[in-house]
Amino acid sequence: MLAAKAQYSLGNARKYFEEHLRVGDYYTEGQQVLGQWYGQGAEKLGLSGTTRGAEFLRLCENLHPQTGERLTLRNKTTRMEVGQDGEEHQSPNRRVFYDFTFSPPKSVSVAALAGGDGRIGEAHDRAVATALNQLQPLAATRVRKNGQCTDRTTSNIVAAVFRHDASRALDPHLHSHCIVFNATFDAVEKQWKALQNHDMLVAQKFIENVYYHELARELREFGYAIENKPRGDFEIQGKSQALIEKFSKRHREIDQKTKELLAKEPEKAKENIAAIRENIAHRERPPKVRDLALSRLQGLWENQLSAPERDSLRKLRVNEPPIVHTPATVAEKAVTWAEEHLFERRSLVNEHDIWRHALEHARGENISLADIQAVTRERGYIRDQNKPGRVTIREHLQREWAIVCAAKDGHFKFAPFQSEYRSNNRQLDDEQRRAVEGIMTSRGFVTLFRGGAGTGKSFTLREVQRELQKTGRFVQVVAPQRQQVLDLESAGFDHVETVSGLLARRQLPRDAVLLVDEAGQIGGKQMHALLALAEDNHARVILSGDTRQHGAVEASDALRAIEKYSGLEPVELTNIRRQNPALARSLKEREQIKEYRQAVTEARDGKLPESFARLERMGAITQCSVAEQHEQLTERYLQLAKEHEPTVIVSQSWNEIHKVNEAVREALKRETLVDDKETVVAAFQPVDMTDAQKRDTRSYDENTVLVFNRDARGFKAGDSARLHSLTDTHLVVENENRVVPIAFKYLNKVTVCQQREMALAAGDRLQLKANGRSMENKKLANGELVTVKSLSSDGRIALADGRTLDKNFRQFVRGYAVTSYASQGKSVNHVLFCDSAGKGATNNQQWYVTISRGKKGIQIFTMDKEQLRDNIRRSGDRPLALDVAPRLKDSRTVAVRRIQGFLRERAMKHAAQTQRVSNSLGVGR
Incomplete structure (x- = not known):
């Protein structure tokens, strides 16, 4: 290491x-x-x-x-710094x-x-x-x-x-x-x-x-x-593992000292164990x-x-020479794997990340870093002119440009949905009525509808769907996630499905309207396919979303590309309705909610220091030691639970989330809010992997379970299997003496999980990690928070809302604490933010999404206020491929010529380089 x-x-x-x-x-x-x-x-x-x-x-x-x-x-080797005790101290x-x-x-x-x-x-x-x-x-x-x-x-x-x-x-x-x-x-x-x-x-x-x-x-x-x-x-x-253990005495000493410390001071179990071990290693040498x-x-x-x-x-020394492969062939395969892995999720990457993953994939093979670099030099990457080490590929640039052109070209291409439309719905306020009118009188192929967190987008969109249906148009509503689909159906929308579901069946009535909710979470590939489907059917598209919140998982934040480069002006809601002072039960609480709403507004508008300072003045930010953090957070959660106030805990890392979940659950058990009669089940916790990683044997160990999220090769959705082997084209899985090859093209039907034992009892809160159906044939949604009512001896889990998980549905984790990405779209009375002090996981989007979930209040528990204040100023926006292309001018003709010429030049260079590589490998001779 x-x-x-x-x-x-x-x-x-x-x-x-x-x-x-x-x-x-x-x-x-x-x-x-x-x-x-x-x-x-x-x-x-x-x-x-x-x-x-x-x-x-x-x-x-x-x-x-x-x-x-x-x-x-x-x-100068020291400076004076004010410590937590308010006194000045010398610091390095x-x-x-x-x-x-x-x-x-x-x-x-x-x-x-x-x-x-x-x-x-x-x-x-x-x-x-x-x-x-x-x-x-x-x-x-x-x-x-x-x-x-x-x-x-x-x-x-x-x-x-x-x-x-x-x-x-x-x-x-x-x-x-x-x-x-x-x-x-x-x-x-x-x-x-x-x-x-x-x-x-x-x-x-x-x-x-x-x-x-x-x-x-x-x-x-x-x-x-x-x-x-x-x-x-x-x-x-x-x-020999026994031999490794024999020569790991220092490791065991530190383990023993750590156990002794935790036994003596059990509250330290909530701290960063790695940091405790490091401190012991240095202190007790x-x-x-x-x-x-x-x-x-x-x-x-x-x-x-x-x-x-x-x-x-x-x-250990087998004394057999390793099989020697042609370095150029090995390097080519390794770079291809690294590209597929990285560019699945990102439009722009550091070239050294490609080298890193290629080396890791081909570790120990008879190739050098120079061989890897020789392949990437011939790849024809499009480089960031300001930072040449950052690269993108033509596929991403062409797709992003096609998305922007579709939106830009469709401007004023259609007649209004309804000319001179005026809304008379008195349930809407003035801003919402203007938004509905703006959408109904829009004339573009793509109409943008932007609303910040808690501004009432869904309520406004429901009115838009009703008004469009009155004109005789079919309105297909889609959202990226199953949970969002359920929320939209609960809000009264018709004809709702996931984006992937619509794209799988590829059916859309002619002249329909495609209403896309949470469009900011849709990547380039899916957005391109949606727009193509709409164009093929002479349909129009309404994109509703907020690019200031978390974006897509897959490469290219498509909605942001449209906003940034198409020139389209969005219809917008700005008034926040979630943090409503009318919910208050006292004058003091009313003023607190007003201040809270203003802090959310400042975060939305990019005024991060002002947002932080306001919450700090409100007393919503608590600085505490590592040991105190979980204790104080748990105490506050228990207080809110006893008051029957819907609450969610948010943290940045899964490591921290697992710790918080266990701490909260233990506290709930002590208060008898979770039953002490437990049943241990084998839970499947999904591992986030790209398709390239699923094709790599390094991704699997003895605890890996493969769960089918859709029917494939005789397996039903929800069935599980173990990895048997991997070929160049198939994942070979084994289940009850059945060995079945799964072609790589079906990898999206398989979720890779780690099997973990989990104790469950009545009152436990779970976060579901897969879509499915309950035993009553009701929908189950990935990301949904549910409460356990009872557990049966045959493995069934009855939920408090009347649904039942069958014995094969085991994709869940504890659900008291969630990531900010999982919290997006949720609305609760109170948010508790457990800051894990992870710089890499904290940015302006994470801050905005996290603090805006609550209706009444937020409480933040951090070990370092100043570090958190600094971290939230980091941008969470991922760079687009278009960001490194030649600047797009106001004149579309000039822009088209510049981009097309740029791509044509790159294509010619790439073709020449590919031919040179083919010649060197003897391909085509």
Whole structure:
């Protein structure tokens, strides 16, 4: 693995070097680990070969290692900062260096050190060097001169690499620390400056996979077989798990210390266990062992091995040369797999992500990163001119452009649905009446209807459907998800189905109106198909949605592309009706709801700091420790449950959601709101996978279950099976002695799940994770929240709403806490937001959706207000393929010519490149 950690303290940096880096975790008097200088920056400073202590320590102090002069401009090591106690404290202000630590899987360390295969250590060194050669070009520095606020790539680092062979518990633990100093040379400004490591951290998984691939490739050449794991790493095939455990004493020590701490302080079980383990590892390190050379260590490891264990280590080397495939063919297949995986969900990707996934897919094969890069160079990607490392493909650009053109070309193409229409429905307010009138008098092939969260879109659209039906038109209503379909039917809509259902049957009456709800959650492929179906049947389309909320799962946020590039003006609702002061039971609550509504309005309008500050003034944001967070949230949830107030908890990550769900359930059991008589069931929890991942054996383990969401090859919807094998064209599944091949084209009918035991009781709340039918033949919807009424001995689960899940419906998770994506479209009285402090999962869309779910109030529980305040300012918008195409001008003719010329040029280049690849492979000769 590759772990990265910043060192802020100069004192700790010195101590880390003296007591760890250059002596490892064991040492003999007078013997030191010899670090090696690395990097073009190091060369520029006159550093090469063995790392000397004086030079290393001078760099820690931000001094030139040769002259002793100050190196970079910034030298202040501390700053004054107000802490949670309201007092000022000194805080580290300068990063001294970054520690990038490369570690192989445990089985590799055991084979290298306990097994005595010295070739593996050398292979590890070469793999680290290859990975660093990819890390260095990502080095950058900030540019702030003349009012600029950008980063400039410098592609040089000053680094020292130290290889260690043992853990503090003296177990075999091969690893290398690459210490990258906070300095890089800016060739433009001709001076040393602080290192900007953002791109290095973004590409961390790519760098890790370069290391893994190079190491695995050499291991195979040595005669070891490689077994890739679902978690993303690998092990040596045939390893003894007992032997791995024997040489994992430090891991077990930390496990034991963690258990002891949790037994002593059980409230800490709600905290981040990984962080607790890391803290214990650093705080309770055993003292280093003196006078112990590596040769003695190897003797100690040898003495711990039984005869069968020695034999098992020898047998890991099969000494059979691996099957050698043509590098170009392997690289081509690996890149194709990576493209299918990434471009299924994203229009624009970092090219190094393609390299990363291609390397992971072909790990250990006889190809190099250069082979992978040679294939991507010939791919004809369309590059972002501002950031050439970001690429898209012609398919996405053409589809997005076709969607925009369909909307733009259809402007004023039709007569109004009803000329001079005026609404006389007194149930609508003035804004809603104007919206209905705007839609009824629109003349475009596509009409946009935009409304923020809680503005009453559905109520207005129901009036639109009624008025259109009065004109004799058939109105087909569609929505992306089954849950949304059920909600629309409950609201009184007719002829409602899912988008995928309509596209599967491809039937639409001529001159119909296609009314699309939650259009912002529809990706490019489905939107293109919907518009094509409408055009084929001379139908018109009304797209209702809000691009400020969560977008599509599949690639291309199609509604945003139309809004951004078609020039169409939406009919819009802006008045928020969900947070209605009339719901209040007191004057104080009335004022709170008014303020709450204003905070939601500010979030919708992009005024994120103002929205946060308003909720903070209201007392809706509680800062608490990790231990207090779940306790306070659970206490508030219980209070609302006793008051019979509909409430949903929202968090950003599934890891946090599972913890919250268990904490809330335990509290409900103590209050007898959930029965203490439990039944354990085998629940199937869906694993989010692309079709490419479903075709990859690494995605499956012994707990994987395949559940059919539609009938296929003799299996009924709801049936489950296990993976038997994979071929180049089929997924072969096994069920009750039946072995059936499932063609890859039917992968969308299969959901990959992990089987987990779950205790259920009356009163439990579940979130369904699949569509289906109850035993009463009523619809069940993915994402629906239901309450357990009772459980039968034959496996049936009776729900409080009268429906019953049969014994085969097991796709559910606990439903007290959900993701913000799952909460979108839901409306409850109160929202509780449990902030997991995950920067990557928090952005403006997540904030807006989360805080807008409640009618009466919201309460936010966070460990770091300032971090949350900063995180919500991040944009959640995914870039479109059109964003990297030539700018679209006002003149459509000019725009068409520019795009078509751009695509034609790319197509010609791609054809030429494809021919060169074919020639090199001998195809077509």
